[in-house]
Amino acid sequence: MKPGQRIYGWLDERLGISQVVLPVIAHPVPRGVDWWYVFGSATLAAFIFQIITGVALAMAYVPAPTSAYASLNFITHDAVLGSLIRGIHYFGASAMVILIFVHLAHEFLAGSYKFPRELNWLTGVLLLFLTLGMAFTGQLLRWDQNAYWAVVVAAEQAGRTPLIGNWLTQLVIAGQTVGGATLTRFYAIHVFLLPALMFLLLGVHLYLVIHLGISEPPKAGQPVDPATYQEHYERILKEDGEPFFPDAAWKDVVFALAVGVIVVALAIFVGPAHLGPVADPTIVKADPRPDWYFLWYFALLALIPPNIENVFIIGFPTIVAILLIVLPFFANKGERSPARRPWAVGIVLMAAISLGVLIREGDVAPWSPNFSPGPIPTSITAHLSPSAQRGVVVFEAKGCHDCHMVAGTGGQRGPDLTHIGALTRPQLITRVINGGNNMPAYGGNISPQDLSDLVDFLQSLK
Amino acid sequence: MAERSEEISRRQFLAKVSIGLSALAGAVVGIPIIAYLLSPLINPAVNKWRSLGPAALFVVGETIQATFQDPSPLPWAGLTAETAVWVRRNSIKLNDFTVFAVNCTHLGCPVNWLPDARIFLCPCHGGVYYADGTVAAGPPPRRLFEYQTRVVDGDLQILSRPLPVG
Numbered sequence: 001m002k003p004g005q006r007i008y009g010w011l012d013e014r015l016g017i018s019q020v021v022l023p024v025i026a027h028p029v030p031r032g033v034d035w036w037y038v039f040g041s042a043t044l045a046a047f048i049f050q051i052i053t054g055v056a057l058a059m060a061y062v063p064a065p066t067s068a069y070a071s072l073n074f075i076t077h078d079a080v081l082g083s084l085i086r087g088i089h090y091f092g093a094s095a096m097v098i099l100i101f102v103h104l105a106h107e108f109l110a111g112s113y114k115f116p117r118e119l120n121w122l123t124g125v126l127l128l129f130l131t132l133g134m135a136f137t138g139q140l141l142r143w144d145q146n147a148y149w150a151v152v153v154a155a156e157q158a159g160r161t162p163l164i165g166n167w168l169t170q171l172v173i174a175g176q177t178v179g180g181a182t183l184t185r186f187y188a189i190h191v192f193l194l195p196a197l198m199f200l201l202l203g204v205h206l207y208l209v210i211h212l213g214i215s216e217p218p219k220a221g222q223p224v225d226p227a228t229y230q231e232h233y234e235r236i237l238k239e240d241g242e243p244f245f246p247d248a249a250w251k252d253v254v255f256a257l258a259v260g261v262i263v264v265a266l267a268i269f270v271g272p273a274h275l276g277p278v279a280d281p282t283i284v285k286a287d288p289r290p291d292w293y294f295l296w297y298f299a300l301l302a303l304i305p306p307n308i309e310n311v312f313i314i315g316f317p318t319i320v321a322i323l324l325i326v327l328p329f330f331a332n333k334g335e336r337s338p339a340r341r342p343w344a345v346g347i348v349l350m351a352a353i354s355l356g357v358l359i360r361e362g363d364v365a366p367w368s369p370n371f372s373p374g375p376i377p378t379s380i381t382a383h384l385s386p387s388a389q390r391g392v393v394v395f396e397a398k399g400c401h402d403c404h405m406v407a408g409t410g411g412q413r414g415p416d417l418t419h420i421g422a423l424t425r426p427q428l429i430t431r432v433i434n435g436g437n438n439m440p441a442y443g444g445n446i447s448p449q450d451l452s453d454l455v456d457f458l459q460s461l462k
Numbered sequence: 463m464a465e466r467s468e469e470i471s472r473r474q475f476l477a478k479v480s481i482g483l484s485a486l487a488g489a490v491v492g493i494p495i496i497a498y499l500l501s502p503l504i505n506p507a508v509n510k511w512r513s514l515g516p517a518a519l520f521v522v523g524e525t526i527q528a529t530f531q532d533p534s535p536l537p538w539a540g541l542t543a544e545t546a547v548w549v550r551r552n553s554i555k556l557n558d559f560t561v562f563a564v565n566c567t568h569l570g571c572p573v574n575w576l577p578d579a580r581i582f583l584c585p586c587h588g589g590v591y592y593a594d595g596t597v598a599a600g601p602p603p604r605r606l607f608e609y610q611t612r613v614v615d616g617d618l619q620i621l622s623r624p625l626p627v628g
Contacts, residue, residue: 066540148542149571153586155625156570167503169625176507176624179543180536282529282546284564284572287585301569302587306601367588367600371574399579403588413588440590440598445580 028241030216030233033248036110037214038255039103045256046096047198049263050134053089054191061141063187065180068143069278076272087267093135095263097293100131105348108327111336112215115226118328120212123205125324130198132293137190139273139291143183148279149288151178151186160313178281213237214244218336226333285371295362296355302367369402370411377407384460391457394450398442406461414439421462428455507533509622517618520551520559525575525593527564533622547609547620548575548582550593556613561620562595563607570625573606582606 001009012018060079062071075082104124107113113121136154140147151173158168174181216236242248273291277283290298297317304312338345373396381392395401403413420428432451435441446454470478497504512530520526528549535543548562562582564572571586581598582591589600596605609620 064538064540065542066538149586152565152570152625156565159625166624170502170506171500173625174502176502176622177532177542177545178625179532180539181502182542278541280541280544281572282527282541282544284527284546284574286572288571298586302601306603309601309603368585369583369588371583371585397578399576399581399583402576402583435598438590438599440581440592442579445593 024210025245026243027210027213028237029214029244029248030236031240031242032217033214033251034217035251035255036106037248038252039099039106040209041252042256042259043096043099043103044202045259046092046099046263047202049088049092049260050096051195053085053092054195056085057089058191063141063184065143065183065279068141068183069275072142072275076275083272084264084267086272087270088263089138090273091263091266091270093138094292095259096131097135099259100128104128105352107215109338109341109344109348110215110218111224111334111338111341111344113328113332114224114334114336115229115332117208117212117215118332120205120208121328122325123201123208125321127198127201127205128324129321130194130201133194134190134198135291135293137186137194140186141183141190142273142275143279144276145279145283145286146276146288146290148178148281149286150290151182153288157313160310162314214248215336218338220335220337220339222336223334224332224336287368287371289362289365292359292363296358299358299362299365302365303361364412366412368411369399369413371402373401373410376401376409380407380461385456387453388456388460390450391453391455394446394454395457398446398450398454400454403439417458417461419461421459423458425455425459428458507624509533509624511612511614511619512622514547514549514561514618514620517551517556517559517613517616520549520618522551522554525550525577527575528561530620530622545622546572548573548606549618557611559611559613559618560595561609561611563609563623565607565625566602567597567604567606568600568602 008017015021057075060071060075060082062068072086075086077083079085107121107124136150140151155169155173155178158172159165161168170176173179174185213233216233289295300316301309301313335341376392376396381389384392395406400417401410403411405412405416405418407418423431429451431439432446432454433441433443435443442451510533512533514528514530525548527546529544529546532539532543532545546564548564550560550562552558552560562573566573566584566586566589568584568587568589571584573582573584573589573591575582580593582593582595584590584600584602587601589602590598591602591606592598594605595608607623609623612619612621
């Protein structure tokens with residue numbers, strides 16, 4: 001016997017490789033497991049990237065408000081390959097969020113949550129929530145202005161919970177204000193608590209995948225009947241199964257490698273998440289934005305009617321979470337094929353389009369004032385009368401330009417005023433004095449001379 | 463056999479004792495840990511009077527930003543030990559100040575004061591407030607929160623409030 005075989009034999013006798021491990025690796029899966037099946041393993045691969053880069057980052061990151069920002073600057077600019085590691089961690093997080101949503105959409109469309117895989121779905125949904133929790137707490141650890149105000153916004157949202165709101169807020173920020181105890185709490189949650197829960201759930205999730213087998217690609221006209229499904233599935237495996245490794249697993253490996261290459265390429269060529277100014281509650285000139293994964297929610301909170309907001313802020317995520325959790329317990333049999341489930345296809349399309357539109361809206365944030373709109377182009381101001389020239393100054397000083405566009409400059413909060421000169425003088429004066437439709441009333445706040453100059457300017461915009 | 467089934471067998475007894483003792487061990491360690499994690503609730507900070515600086519430095523009619531140090535900040539809190547407020551001296555009288563929380567009542571983002579326009583603008587979802595703190599536009603559900611003020615030996619002080627201010 002060769003030495004290699006002897007060592008293997010020694011290990012095998014003790015570890016049970018050929019008895020337990022190899023049969024699991026080579027367990028039969030249905031033929032036709034295609035490229036749609038790679039997203040679960042790719043999410044796992046992204047999670048592994050996150051753990052490795054996360055441990056590396058934790059070796060230099062100091063989770064205290066006095067030092068966190070400086071330690072991140074050190075990692076980004078001074079540490080050997082620190083920028084690359086941070087970049088992989090940042091784009092790996094984005095990849096993980098995208099992949100877990102595609103995985104979710106595929107399992108939903110393929111009806112894979114139906115009998116007997118209800119608990120696969122349930123553990124997967126809980127892993128989705130934890131992944132989003134990781135994304136949120138991760139952004140906070142940057143401890144720049146965005147991070148600081150994101151904590152404040154999260155605390156205020158928690159505060160909207162009925163009855164226990166104030167308690168919840170104090171638990172989130174670990175005290176009465178965002179301060180020394182807050183960052184360490186989020187750090188512990190991000191690097192210990194949530195990953196530990198994810199390992200636990202991932203163990204159950206993977207155990208269930210092996211124990212119950214990968215769901216076969218759905219066929220229209222073959223509904224799931226809990227009474228006969230197990231028999232049906234075993235027959236598929238016996239008649240036309242193939243070993244998971246390597247017949248199906250090679251696709252997982254190729255795709256995970258592709259994800260890894262893309263993440264590393266983005267980390268090299270785009271670089272890690274931008275560090276804004278250091279978290280400083282005394283600098284109110286901030287423009288807080290969540291990372292892209294929560295921009296859709298940021299947009300929703302700007303766009304819904306304010307009077308339903310109290311219910312919506314806590315109610316909407318709760319309802320979505322409950323629907324995701326209870327889905328397999330209310331619909332665990334029947335057709336799996338998307339060809340026979342038009343509602344499922346519609347729901348996924350609607351969700352994808354809504355998320356896409358809202359993320360884009362959240363990125364533009366037309367409802368936010370533009371605090372540095374720049375000057376109005378000279379093409380507009382050059383030929384104005386002296387009073388209208390003074391009106392331009394009023395327009396900029398009174399914050400009009402922060403919310404209104406003129407010739408492509410300014411905010412998008414209110415209507416574009418590039419052609420507002422079509423309105424009459426009394427109409428303009430009335431609007432400026434009384435406000436309305438989400439415009440503040442400037443009545444007590446503008447001198448007759450300024451008002452006259454301003455309206456002269458507005459009337460010149462034709 | 464019928465007689466035995468009515469009694470608790472040795473095996474059933476040991477199973478119950480094992481489960482019970484495991485639960486006890488869990489509780490012995492778990493209860494202090496939970497209490498530790500809930501400490502912000504068990505031991506809440508008390509609102510205290512904090513200084514914003516000499517009252518004489520505030521000019522009548524102007525709305526300016528001031529900061530105060532949180533009650534009992536942790537030594538490593540750094541910049542976050544400070545909290546910003548908007549202060550306006552309404553008249554020359556001894557204690558005639560209006561102090562607004564910088565947090566928008568919508569979701570807590572910091573509102574900016576536009577001195578010429580005399581409005582507060584929120585950068586997040588476009589909330590707007592008039593100089594007196596009432597809502598002018600946007601999603602905020604109520605006026606800006608205010609702090610109680612007092613002047614002690616010429617020092618302007620406010621009574622701190624927890625987040626969410628309200």
